[in-house]
Amino acid sequence: MTKLETSLLNLLKEDCRIPLEKMAVMTGARIEEVADAITDMEKRRIILRYSPMINWDLTDRERVEAMIEVRVTPQRDMGFDAVAKRIYRFDEVKSVYLMSGSYDLLVLVEARTLKDLAMFVASKLSTLETVTGTATSFVLKRYKEEGVVFDGDESDHRLVISP
């Protein structure tokens, strides 16, 4: 990673709508250099997409989330990758991580209702032949995600003018 690439990623992580010209000014690079660096990082799949961070709790969309600890039997030659792939292909699955510790995969699942989510675990996840056990925990409240605090008071306490 070059210094420019790191700076651009830090800027985009905060706000991916900053115009190219502004990013160029802020990093001290030329606009073409910034554009090329970003395109290059997209090609290398360092940047995968530009999406907003949404606080769904403030919308009227019904939504249940759970974190599921999954124990699996790794497959010969494929390790955990094959079963992870079987799991992440379900639309309900938002994230899958291979973990160290007492279970193997951590699966973040989202569904419309509690019942839908329970049905997903019972009929889709648990029935995979390599899955040997699951433990589901429902998300009750979201405090902070990707460095963004959802419910805190982050207001500016500074004096308006100070020497």
Added chain:
Amino acid sequence: MNYDRYINPAIAAVPPSGIRRFFDMASTMKDAISLGVGEPDFKTPYHIRNAAINSIVDGETQYTANRGLPELRKEISIYLSGRFCTDYRPEDQILVTIGASEAIDIALRALLSPGDEVLVPEPSYVSYAPGVIFAGGTPVGVPTREEHSFRLQPEDLEACITPRTKLLILPYPNNPTGGIMEKQDLEAIAPVIRKHQLIVISDEIYAELVYDGHRHVSVAAVDDLYPYVVTINGFSKAFAMTGWRVGYICGAPELIAVMNKIHQYSIMCAPRQGQVAAYEALKTGRENGYEDVERMRESYDQRRRLMVSAFRGMGLSCFEPYGAFYVFPSIVSTGLSSEEFCGRLLKEKNVAAVPGNAFGACGEGFIRCCYATAIDKLNIALDRIAEFVRENT
């Protein structure tokens, strides 16, 4: 009851800070975007806050040594030597103070006798000249100019020296201009300092906030100037710790001992939890390559470039500031005085900036804009200033 005859006339004669009036005005404006702040927009990194929390929970509620916690002074010594090549012994050359402000105050009180003159480069931080007067001295402004990037010039310094001149305050990186003094600039004024045997009070509170490949150079590390210099620094700007009020002053043991006399009688010691937090800031910084400082500096630098480019885009002359977190554009082309400009900008566009003349007469024609504010707000403020400049040129 009329208290006039009780009040010290020397203090009564000092005018209130020119910033005060703008503060009062800006405080009444709803939703004004303020570029008038003088502190970081970051909160103190959480591991530093947490160290202070643990200290309170553990019942560390007592006085500390007058000069500050020994482990903190040791870290300060390592920090200054590693970052700025200045060597100060923790035992007798470092005194922990209530912010850099107390350090300035006790340095002036320890060194000045009535009538002594103190050279204060202008524009600069508003407290130096009043501090000199409170200590019985006479401040003498030394002008610095945009064409020299607001660096102190030896001939300007020389021109202000009289037989009563005793001290030079060296406020770099500079508030409000963002100007810095590089090694060759310090070497250029060194002969004047030696010739007139001046003691230099070097306020280096913004030392970590220097950009674009430049590095802060401590005047104490230049040539043979070390014995002439007392160095002041602190945690407010570099570690986003303004409210903690922890700074320090370093210099010859004989000088620090006199300052400590004032400090121990009037202050006793800097608050313990602030010192614990400061210790955590330096210790962790030393271990992780000053990660927090570097992160904040990069963010300031991005915003600094944005501001300079925007002001130049408006057709205003704006010298490139390599230090602190201020830009100091000239507003002369609008035909307005800096107070008119800021007053109307606040009323008409709801953006607060500080008129340059608040920092000394030669700040007239400039405004100080702090870029330690969220980028989206900076962008809105810059759009509004551009609109205001268009309407007034």
